[in-house]
Amino acid sequence: MKVRVYSSPFCVYCKMLKQFLEENKIEYEEVNVQEDQEAAIEMIEKTGQTGVPVVEINGKIIIGFDKEKLKEALKL
Amino acid sequence: MNEEELRKISEKYAESQGFKLNPDENIVKTIIKGLLANEKKYGHRYCPCRAITGDKEKDRKLICPCFWHKMEIKNMNRCLCGLFVSREYYNKNKGS
Numbered sequence: 001m002k003v004r005v006y007s008s009p010f011c012v013y014c015k016m017l018k019q020f021l022e023e024n025k026i027e028y029e030e031v032n033v034q035e036d037q038e039a040a041i042e043m044i045e046k047t048g049q050t051g052v053p054v055v056e057i058n059g060k061i062i063i064g065f066d067k068e069k070l071k072e073a074l075k076l
Numbered sequence: 077m078n079e080e081e082l083r084k085i086s087e088k089y090a091e092s093q094g095f096k097l098n099p100d101e102n103i104v105k106t107i108i109k110g111l112l113a114n115e116k117k118y119g120h121r122y123c124p125c126r127a128i129t130g131d132k133e134k135d136r137k138l139i140c141p142c143f144w145h146k147m148e149i150k151n152m153n154r155c156l157c158g159l160f161v162s163r164e165y166y167n168k169n170k171g172s
Contacts (some may be wrong), residue, residue, distance in 0.1 A: 006127070008110070008124055008125060008126075008127075009110070009113075009124070010106050010107065010109055010110025010113065010124035010125075011110075011124060011125040011157065012102065012103050012106050012107070012157075012158060013125070013158070014125070033126075033127035033128065034114070034122075034124070034127070034128050037128065037129055037130040039127075040127035040128055040129050040130075041127075041129055043127050044127055044129070050126040050127045050137075050138065051125055051126055051127075051156045052125050052126065052127065
């Protein structure tokens with residue numbers, strides 16, 4: 001399962017999302033959209049908006065920290 | 077500008093617009109730190125919860141209070157990063 005998290009260092013909801021993934025032993029790749037401008041543009045193009053967190057799970061995009069959608073996408 | 081000064085400015089702005097700062101002190105402190113870190117790095121207090129493209133014209137919308145904050149407070153009772161919340165949200169969550 002490929003999980004990519006678009007986040008930023010001072011985002012509280014990003015921290016909550018990463019904590020949720022870690023508690024459920026889900027490995028993920030993290031991308032900082034405040035440092036990495038290419039990744040920022042990529043995320044905006046994929047989602048049509050600028051906010052984080054955004055998580056991409058096997059190509060499925062979830063915007064924001066939404067536990068129910070995460071559980072469904074991760075089959076938890 | 078230090079954290080306390082920015083907090084006071086943010087609080088005054090919120091009150092003037094009919095909303096409040098988040099009653100969760102952890103969120104407010106983290107966002108204030110993020111705003112000041114972005115100001116130091118980029119010269120602007122970009123929202124710490126938004127992607128920065130490097131295009132100054134496009135990124136202007138990210139400067140706090142950001143372009144979307146009022147719509148977000150109206151639709152989900154808080155702005156995206158959680159710094160500003162509706163009075164309803166504040167009253168429901170204060171002291172929790």
